[in-house]
Amino acid sequence: MGKNLTTRTEDYSKWYNELVVKADLAENSGVRGCMVIKPYGYAIWEKIQAGLDKMFKETGHENAYFPIFIPKSYLSKEASHVEGFAKECAVVTHYRLKNAEDGSGIIVDPDAKLEEELIVRPTSETIIWDTYRRWIQSYRDLPLLINQWANVVRWEMRTRLFLRTTEFLWQEGHTAHATKQEAIDEAELILNIYADFAENHMAVPVIKGTKTESERFAGALETYCIEALMQDGKALQAGTSHFLGQNFAKAFDVKFATKEGNQEYVWATSWGVSTRLMGALIMTHSDDNGLVLPPKLAPIQVVIVPIYKGMEQLEAISDKVLPLVNELRAKGISVKYDDRDTHKPGFKFNEYELKGVPVRIAIGQRDLENNTYEVARRDTLEKETVAAADVIGRIEQLLHDIQENIFNRAHNYREEHITEVDSYEEFKKLLDTKGGFFSAHWDGSSATEEKIKEETKATIRCIPLDGPVEEGKCMVTGKASAQRVLFAKAY
Incomplete structure (x- = not known):
C-alpha cells in the first residue's frame, strides 16, 4: 500500500486533499460541494462530538433538535442577520415532483408552489427564537441553555473537504438569560470550553480573542473566537461564541416577567464548532507519511x-x-x-x-x-x-507522551510564527516570506482593515483577550492604537 502522498513543501493544499481521501476520512459526493464522511473520519468526529457534549452537559446545557427548514419571513426579522447569510441560502420553493407529459423525465410540479419559501438552515437563530417565545414566560424559565447537533447548508462556490463544504455537521448552542452580564459570562464560558477542548483533546494550541466589528457573526454585538495556526502558516478559525444582546429577543418578541413583575427582553448567546475541526486536526499535526492523530481522538489508539x-x-x-x-x-x-x-x-x-x-x-x-x-x-x-x-x-x-508531544510541537511552531511588526512594508514582506500570525497596531477603523485585506489578503484574526495592552501607532495610518491585534492569511 504505497502512500504516494504529495509532500507538504511541494504543494500543501494538494497534500491535504490527498491525505483526506487516502486516509479514508472523506470523499467528494455526487452532490456538488457536499462530502461523504467515511467511517474512519466519522469515528474521529464522534470522538470530538462525545468530548464536547460531555463538557456542555457538565455546565448545565441540554440537547434538543429544531427543524432544518426556516420560513423565509423569519430571516427578515433581524436585518443584519439576513444580510449576513442571504447570499449563502438554499431555498425550497416547491413541494412536489411529477412526470413530464412528454415522457422526458421528472419535473417540478408548477402547481405545487409553496405559499412561503423555506430556507434550508444556514444557522438556527431564527427558528429557535421563534420557539423560545413559547418556552420563556418568567424569570423561572431562565437561563435556558440549549444545544443541538445538526447539519447546516451554506451555498459555497469553492469547496474543500472538511474546511468549506456546502453542507457540514456542527453543534450550535442557543441560550437565553435574564441579564446582560449573565449572557456575556455564558459566551466567555463557552469560549473557554472550546479552547480547553482544542488544546487538551485535539492537542491544537489556540489564541482566544474577539473579532472586529466587520468580522463578527451577523447579528452579534460581540464575537469571541479561538484561532489556530496550520503548518503552512495560515490561520484557521476553530470555534466562535457570540453575545447577541437583545437583538433576537426583540425581533421575535421574547420577554419574561421579572421577580418584580416587569416585562423585559431576554439576553442571548449562540455558539458553535463544526466538522472544520477535522481540518484543523489534520493540518496541525500530520506529516508526509500521513495522519498524526492525538490519542484522545484516535478511533484506534x-x-x-x-x-x-x-x-x-x-x-x-x-x-x-x-x-x-x-x-x-x-x-x-x-x-x-x-x-x-x-x-x-x-x-x-x-x-x-x-x-x-x-x-x-x-x-x-x-x-x-x-x-x-x-x-x-x-x-x-x-x-x-x-x-x-x-x-x-x-x-x-x-499515549500520554504522544498527546503531550504533538501539542508541544504545534505550540512551538505557533510561537515561532507570531511576529511583531511596526511598519506596513515589513508586514507585507514577512507575510509572504514567513507566514503565521503578525502582531501589529491598527487604528480601529474598518477602512484601514479593508485596505489591508484588499492589498495583502490578510485579515484581523482576533483582538487577543490575553494580550498585553500596549498603546502604539497603526502600522498603516500612524494613528493612535490601543493594543496590538493579530493578522494572518486564513482558511
Whole structure:
C-alpha cells in the first residue's frame, strides 16, 4: 500500500486533499460541494462530538433538535442577520415532483408552489427564537441553555473537504438569560470550553480573542473566537461564541416577567464548532507519511500486527496477544488486532501509519521466544523492544507522551510564527516570506482593515483577550492604537 502522498513543501493544499481521501476520512459526493464522511473520519468526529457534549452537559446545557427548514419571513426579522447569510441560502420553493407529459423525465410540479419559501438552515437563530417565545414566560424559565447537533447548508462556490463544504455537521448552542452580564459570562464560558477542548483533546494550541466589528457573526454585538495556526502558516478559525444582546429577543418578541413583575427582553448567546475541526486536526499535526492523530481522538489508539509464517505461528501469536487486547480494553484503550491473512505486515504498517494510529505493536516468532513486543510510536516513528511484562505500562505512558508531544510541537511552531511588526512594508514582506500570525497596531477603523485585506489578503484574526495592552501607532495610518491585534492569511 504505497502512500504516494504529495509532500507538504511541494504543494500543501494538494497534500491535504490527498491525505483526506487516502486516509479514508472523506470523499467528494455526487452532490456538488457536499462530502461523504467515511467511517474512519466519522469515528474521529464522534470522538470530538462525545468530548464536547460531555463538557456542555457538565455546565448545565441540554440537547434538543429544531427543524432544518426556516420560513423565509423569519430571516427578515433581524436585518443584519439576513444580510449576513442571504447570499449563502438554499431555498425550497416547491413541494412536489411529477412526470413530464412528454415522457422526458421528472419535473417540478408548477402547481405545487409553496405559499412561503423555506430556507434550508444556514444557522438556527431564527427558528429557535421563534420557539423560545413559547418556552420563556418568567424569570423561572431562565437561563435556558440549549444545544443541538445538526447539519447546516451554506451555498459555497469553492469547496474543500472538511474546511468549506456546502453542507457540514456542527453543534450550535442557543441560550437565553435574564441579564446582560449573565449572557456575556455564558459566551466567555463557552469560549473557554472550546479552547480547553482544542488544546487538551485535539492537542491544537489556540489564541482566544474577539473579532472586529466587520468580522463578527451577523447579528452579534460581540464575537469571541479561538484561532489556530496550520503548518503552512495560515490561520484557521476553530470555534466562535457570540453575545447577541437583545437583538433576537426583540425581533421575535421574547420577554419574561421579572421577580418584580416587569416585562423585559431576554439576553442571548449562540455558539458553535463544526466538522472544520477535522481540518484543523489534520493540518496541525500530520506529516508526509500521513495522519498524526492525538490519542484522545484516535478511533484506534493501538494496533497489533502479527508477523508469521503459517497458521500454526499465527495461532501461537494470537494466544499471546488476545489477553493483552482484553487488558488494554479493560483500561479504556481502543485496540485493534489485525490478523487478516489477506494483507502482508508491510502493507498493514503502511496503512496504520497513513491513518495516524498512535501506537503500533508488532509481534513475530522471535518476540514469542523472547517474550517481547516491538512497539512503534506514530508521532516520531521511533521503535523499541519492550518486555511483555512491561508492555501495558509502556503503552499507557506512550499515549500520554504522544498527546503531550504533538501539542508541544504545534505550540512551538505557533510561537515561532507570531511576529511583531511596526511598519506596513515589513508586514507585507514577512507575510509572504514567513507566514503565521503578525502582531501589529491598527487604528480601529474598518477602512484601514479593508485596505489591508484588499492589498495583502490578510485579515484581523482576533483582538487577543490575553494580550498585553500596549498603546502604539497603526502600522498603516500612524494613528493612535490601543493594543496590538493579530493578522494572518486564513482558511
